[in-house]
Amino acid sequence: MADDPLAPPAALAGDVTVPPAVAGAEPVQSVCTPIRLSYTYTPGRALSRYLQAMAGKRILGERCGVTGQVFVPPRGVSPLAGTTTAGVVELADTGYVDSFNITRVPIERRPDLKPPYCSAWIVLDGASVGFMGLVINIPPEEVRIGMRVRAVWKPDDELETSAANIGGWEPTGEPDEVIDDYERLGRVGGQQP
Amino acid sequence: MASEVLQAPLVLEYPFTRSTGPVIGAFLTGLREGVICGIRRADGTVLCPPLEYDPLTAEPLTELVEVGQSGEVLTWAWNGEPRPMQPFDRPFAWALIRLDGADTSMLHAVFADSPSDMSTGMRVRAVWRSEREGHIADIAGFDPDPDPAGLS
Numbered sequence: 001m002a003d004d005p006l007a008p009p010a011a012l013a014g015d016v017t018v019p020p021a022v023a024g025a026e027p028v029q030s031v032c033t034p035i036r037l038s039y040t041y042t043p044g045r046a047l048s049r050y051l052q053a054m055a056g057k058r059i060l061g062e063r064c065g066v067t068g069q070v071f072v073p074p075r076g077v078s079p080l081a082g083t084t085t086a087g088v089v090e091l092a093d094t095g096y097v098d099s100f101n102i103t104r105v106p107i108e109r110r111p112d113l114k115p116p117y118c119s120a121w122i123v124l125d126g127a128s129v130g131f132m133g134l135v136i137n138i139p140p141e142e143v144r145i146g147m148r149v150r151a152v153w154k155p156d157d158e159l160e161t162s163a164a165n166i167g168g169w170e171p172t173g174e175p176d177e178v179i180d181d182y183e184r185l186g187r188v189g190g191q192q193p
Numbered sequence: 194m195a196s197e198v199l200q201a202p203l204v205l206e207y208p209f210t211r212s213t214g215p216v217i218g219a220f221l222t223g224l225r226e227g228v229i230c231g232i233r234r235a236d237g238t239v240l241c242p243p244l245e246y247d248p249l250t251a252e253p254l255t256e257l258v259e260v261g262q263s264g265e266v267l268t269w270a271w272n273g274e275p276r277p278m279q280p281f282d283r284p285f286a287w288a289l290i291r292l293d294g295a296d297t298s299m300l301h302a303v304f305a306d307s308p309s310d311m312s313t314g315m316r317v318r319a320v321w322r323s324e325r326e327g328h329i330a331d332i333a334g335f336d337p338d339p340d341p342a343g344l345s
Binding site for chain 1: 197198199200201202203204205206207208209210211212213215216217218219221222223225226227228230255256257258259277278327328
């Protein structure tokens, strides 16, 4: 019905005529169009310090001189105060799961990520913000918000200047954080300027 | 404290698979079969590559027709430093090519040895890949046509 506003347009309904050379062929219905951007990434001074510390199995954050918040990974500036950070802070490699996601669909070219796996927003002890990590050595179904975790570092002879030195985060077995005060937990001096 | 400046390669890649619909699908099916299709407008002119809708009237277009495998370079630009996944691994020309029987032009590569071998109005001929899958790259590119009159 030409007047039916919900009817698909002819061009999408398959109501097209094709030349003989195409008519008998199995129709193409999809096409792969990969997009690829290849960069040389220069992390800058703050992230370079962070990555170099990673080679020694240390995690560096930076403290905001205005609010006292501690940011990791450090960017050299405080995103809330808009100032350069006041100093470098070494953080523990323990923290808790702030939120998480279980992935059940494989990602092409990431055969190292075997579904189901759990990626989580992890707040380190002493940090004011979380960062991304994999939760490992526990069935994904048993991961929960507030669960205490510690970094699982790669073997010493595989360490690089890379955040990939942390292969994942495993449960410590400590009692869960009770997240009844979201602004306080793990968020040092969380006052906004 | 000065610290060493770090650098690392960073590749961002999305392996999109797109649905073609019947019009673009027919164009790609044609490429796989070794023919090039355009689509006819109400006034009889032919758009190649085909569009699903008339760019002037917005009417749906449905009549795919075969066009020629040779055509004319309308405009071109020399690509002196090809990047990965471009049609050729040594310098070539990008060109807008109006194929015989079509009224619009298609962007593709012309395998010329140097910019001095390129000119607007020159004749070119499609070069097909031997293994085709229904993709614009089934046409490897276009060669300058040594026999523009088609006498051979």
